[in-house]
Amino acid sequence: MNRSYHAEDLALSFRLAALALAVSAARLVAGEADASADPEVFRTVLRRPGDDGSKAYRIPGLATTLQGTLLAVFDIRYDGPGDLPADIDVGVMRSTDAGESWGPMQRALNFDKRAPNACGNGVGDPAIFVDRETGAAFIAALWSHGDRGWHGSGPGMKPEETGQLVLTRSTDDGNTWSPPINITAQVKDPAWRLCFQGPGAGIQTKDGTLVFAAQFRDAAGAPHSCFIYSRDHGDTWSISPPAIPGEPPTSEAQLAELADGSLLMTMRNESRAGVRAWARWEWSQPSGDATADDGSRETSAGRWSAPWFIVPDPTCMASLVRHPAGRLLFSNPNSPNKRIALTIRTSVDDGRTWSAGRLLDPRGCMYSCMTVLRDGRIGILYETEGTLTFARFPIDWAAGSDGH
Numbered sequence: 001m002n003r004s005y006h007a008e009d010l011a012l013s014f015r016l017a018a019l020a021l022a023v024s025a026a027r028l029v030a031g032e033a034d035a036s037a038d039p040e041v042f043r044t045v046l047r048r049p050g051d052d053g054s055k056a057y058r059i060p061g062l063a064t065t066l067q068g069t070l071l072a073v074f075d076i077r078y079d080g081p082g083d084l085p086a087d088i089d090v091g092v093m094r095s096t097d098a099g100e101s102w103g104p105m106q107r108a109l110n111f112d113k114r115a116p117n118a119c120g121n122g123v124g125d126p127a128i129f130v131d132r133e134t135g136a137a138f139i140a141a142l143w144s145h146g147d148r149g150w151h152g153s154g155p156g157m158k159p160e161e162t163g164q165l166v167l168t169r170s171t172d173d174g175n176t177w178s179p180p181i182n183i184t185a186q187v188k189d190p191a192w193r194l195c196f197q198g199p200g201a202g203i204q205t206k207d208g209t210l211v212f213a214a215q216f217r218d219a220a221g222a223p224h225s226c227f228i229y230s231r232d233h234g235d236t237w238s239i240s241p242p243a244i245p246g247e248p249p250t251s252e253a254q255l256a257e258l259a260d261g262s263l264l265m266t267m268r269n270e271s272r273a274g275v276r277a278w279a280r281w282e283w284s285q286p287s288g289d290a291t292a293d294d295g296s297r298e299t300s301a302g303r304w305s306a307p308w309f310i311v312p313d314p315t316c317m318a319s320l321v322r323h324p325a326g327r328l329l330f331s332n333p334n335s336p337n338k339r340i341a342l343t344i345r346t347s348v349d350d351g352r353t354w355s356a357g358r359l360l361d362p363r364g365c366m367y368s369c370m371t372v373l374r375d376g377r378i379g380i381l382y383e384t385e386g387t388l389t390f391a392r393f394p395i396d397w398a399a400g401s402d403g404h
Contacts, residue, residue, distance in 0.1 A: 038397075040393055040394060040397045041360065041391055041392070041393045041397065042099065042100075042391065042392040042393070043389060043390070043391045043392075044099065044100075044102075044389070044390050045387050045388070045389050045390075046072060046074075046093060046102060046381070046387075046388045046389065046390050047074065047091075047105075047387060047388040048386070048387050049386050049387075051105075052076075052105055053078070054076045054077060054078050055077065055078060055079055055080045055081075056075075056077040056080050056081040056386070057074050057075065057076060057077065057091070057387075057388050058074065058075045058077055058081060058366075058367070058383060058388075059074055059075040059124060059125050059126060059199045059367060059383075060072065060073070060074050060200075060367055060368065060369045060381035060382060060383060060388055061073040061074065061126050061127050061128040061139075061199060061200050061201055061369050061381070062128070062201060062369045062370065062371045062379060062380070062381040062390075063128045063129050063130050063137065063201055063371055064130065064371045064372060064373055064374060064379070065130050065135065065137060065173050065174060066130065066132065066135045067096075067135075067173050068096070068098075068373070068374035069094055069095065069096050069173050069174060070094065070095040070096075070098065070099055070371070070373070070379060071092060071093075071094060071128060071130075071137060071174045072092065072093045072094075072095070072102070072381050072388075072390065073090060073091065073092050073108065073126040073127075073128045073139055074090070074091050074126065074381075074388055075088050075089075075090065075091070075124040075125065075126070076088060076089045076090070076091045076105075076107070077124075083124075083149060083150065084122045084123075084124050084125070084142060084144040084149035084150065084163070085120050085122050085144040085146065085147050085148065085149040085152060086122055087113040087114075087120075087122055088122040088123060088124040089107045089109060089110040089111075089122075089123060089124075090107065090108045090109035090110075090123055090124060090126045090139060090141050090168075091105045091106065091107060091108070092105070092106045092107075092108045092139075092174060092177070093105050093106070094173075094174050094175070095390075098373055098374075098375070098377070098379070098392065099373075099379055099390050099392050102390075106177070108126075108139055108168050108170075108177040109123045109126075109139065109141050109143075109166065109168055109177070109180060110123070111123050111143060111145075111180075119145055119146040120144075120145075120146050120147065121143070121144070121145055121146075122143075122144045122149075123141050123142065123143045123144065123166065123180075124141060124142060124144075125141060125142050125196065125197065125199045126139050126140065126141045126197075126199060127139070127140045127141075127197045127198060127199050127200050127201060127202055127212055127213070128140075128201055128202065129201055129202035129203060129204065129210070129212070130204075131204060131210060131233055131234065132204055133204075133208055133233065134171075134233055135171070135173075136169050136170065136171050136233070136234065137169065137170040137173075137174050138167055138168070138169055138202065138210070138212075138234055139167065139168050139169075139177070140165065140166070140167050140196075140197035140202070140212050141165075141166055141167075141168075141196075141197070142163050142164070142165065142166075142196040142197070143159070143163065143164040143165075143166045143180065143182075144163050145159035145160060145163075145164065146159075146160065148160075148161070148162055148163045148164075149163060150163075150194065150217075153193050153194040153217070154193050155190060155191050155192065155193060155219065156190060157184060157185055157188060157190055162184075162188070162192075162193065162194055162195075163194050163195075163196055164182055164184045165182070165183055165184045165187060165188070165195060165196045165197060165214075165228075166180040166181060166182050166183070166184075167180070167181045167183060167234070168180055168181065169181070169234065183228075183237050186236060186237045186238070186239075187214070187228050187237055187238065187239040188216070188239075189216070191218075191219045192216045192217060192218055192219060193216075193217040193218070193219065193221055194216060194217045195214065195215075195216040195217075195239070196214065196215065196216075197212045197213065197214050197215075197228070198212070198213030198214055198215055198225070198227075198251075198252045198253045198254060198317075199252060199317060199367065199369075200213070200252075200254050200317065200319055200367075200369040201254065201319070201321070201369050201370075201371065202255075203255055203256065203257060205257050205261065205263075206257065206261060207261075208231070208233075209229050209230065209231050210229060210230040210231075210233065210234055211227050211228070211229045211255060211263070212227060212228050212229075213225070213226075213227050213252075213253040213254050213255050213265065214226050214227050214228045214239065214240075214253075215250075215251045215252060215253065216242075222249050223249045223250065223251040223270060224242035224243070224244065224245065224249070224250060225242065225243045225244065225250040225251060225252075225253040225265060225267040225268075225277075226239060226240045226241065226242050226243060226253075227239070227240045227253070227255060227263070227265070227281075228240070238301070240281065240301060240302070241301075241304065243265055243267060243277075243279040243281070243304050243307065244267070244277065244279065244307050247271070248269055248270060248271035248273065248277065249270040249271065250267035250268060250269055250270060250277050251267070251268045251270055252267070252268040252317040253265050253266060253267040253268065254266055254317075254318060254319055254320040255320065256320045256321060256322040256328055256351075257322060258280075258322075258350045258351070259326070259350065261283065262280055262281060262282045262283070263280065263281040264278070264280055264320065264328070264350065264351045265278065265279050265280070265281065266278055266318055266320050266330065266351075267279070268313070268315060268316060268317060268318070269309070269313065269315060270315065272315055273309070274312060274313065274314065274315075274336025274337055275309045275310065275311065275312060275313060275336065276309065276310065276311045276312075276313040276318065276332070277307050277308075277309055278307060278308050278309070278310065278351065279304050279305055279306075279307045279308075280304070280305040280351075281302055281303070281304055281305075282302055282303045282305075283301065283302040284301070284302045284303055310354065311330070311332070311345065311354055312334060312335060312336045313332055313333070313336065314333050314335050314336060314337050314338055314339050316332060316333055316339055316366060316367065317332075317366070317367040317368075318330065318331060318332035318368065319331045319332070319368045319369045319370045319380070320370075321370045321371065321372060321378075323372055323376070323378070323395055324372065324376065325376070325395065326348070327346050327347065327348055327395065327398075327399060328346065328347040328348075328350065328351055329344060329345070329346055329370060329378060329395075329398055330344070330345045330346075330347070330351075330354060331343065331344050331345075331360070331368045331370055331380060331382070332368070333365050333366065334357060334359070339364060339365060339366045340362070340363065340364050340365060341359060341361070341362050341363075341365065342359075342360045342361040342365035342368060342382055342384070343357040343358065343359055343360060344357060344358045344360055344378075344380075344393075344398045345357040345358075345398075346398050346399050358397065358398050358400065360380070360382075360391060360393075361382070361384055361389075361391075363384050363385055364384060364385050365382055365383060365384045366382075366383040366384070367382065367383050368380055368381065368382035368383070369381050369382070373392070376394075376395060377392055377393065377394050377395065378392065378393055378394075378395060378398065379391070379392050380392075380393075
């Protein structure tokens with residue numbers, strides 16, 4: 001049966017989620033073998049604690065290059081699972097066979113905390129995408145100089161004052177990566193406490209615009225979701241206004257381009273309401289700034305819709321991707337208050353409604369990132385019980401839950 005999520009169905013969706021978890025618990029025992037029981041889903045663990053001398057790995061990103069290579073990015077958290085400003089580098093692994101096997105880990109961004117006078121440098125929370133016109137791959141990350149992470153950053157533009165938004169670029173299918181490119185001055189307001197990317201994956205629109213979901217903490221410290229974009233293949237960058245300028249506060253976001261060229265944003269809702277925040281961006285010609293009666297906001301670059309709130313979520317990062325066949329896919333932990341039961345949902349109406357979903361992994365799961373493989377299958381890199389796991393499944397496996 002086609003079960004879709006509307007705002008008024010939220011209470012019912014919570015009950016469905018609880019029922020799904022109960023059924024899963026009865027059928028499956030936590031563990032890699034049990035999580036891999038579905039014959040349509042291929043699964044392999046990319047990173048475990050202790051691999052290459054690191055105590056933890058977190059924050060997955062995933063992209064497919066023009067050659068079909070999979071690029072997986074993540075935090076190398078040497079001393080444990082803690083966030084920046086800990087000792088963290090950005091790692092990359094490549095697969096040329098749709099995720100069946102993976103090459104050795106590289107360090108795409110490394111500010112070397114152990115170097116003399118390094119002041120506790122760490123870099124992490126990566127996002128990745130590939131420019132379809134040039135073939136270049138981009139990774140965006142937050143460089144934390146000293147204590148300039150989420151909590152330690154303040155107003156200003158210098159590394160000593162606030163975290164820095166940096167990029168690295170590969171022009172050889174992810175084999176090598178450029179020195180870091182600091183774009184903080186292009187996108188950050190000096191009054192804000194912090195501005196950086198949303199982890200996961202960026203996108204490229206039909207007209208060639210490069211887009212990373214982003215977030216900033218305003219002068220008062222409140223977080224807001226937004227995006228940064230480039231119309232010259234990554235040479236210069238601009239920033240959108242916040243999707244929700246007031247309440248609720250939002251942070252980590254992901255984007256997908258819809259059929260009409262607008263952007264759908266899904267956001268981590270920091271109000272702890274147990275539901276995700278969503279908004280839609282429509283590009284426009286220069287028209288000044290305005291606020292409409294319906295709560296939408298228009299700027300010279302475009303217009304945000306009024307936000308809406310659907311799909312259970314335990315205040316976590318999630319993934320959103322558009323399949324060439326037209327469906328949207330969304331992955332997150334299927335619970336309003338626990339990071340468990342990673343579920344794949346689909347939408348056939350540009351995100352207005354979502355299927356009840358297909359359970360991918362019943363265990364404790366956190367962040368995830370999807371990509372469309374060259375042959376149309378879906379790849380996903382996700383966190384579960386201390387590991388980074390890659391899974392692959394056909395679109396029909398997920399689409400079977402939407403009734404179409």
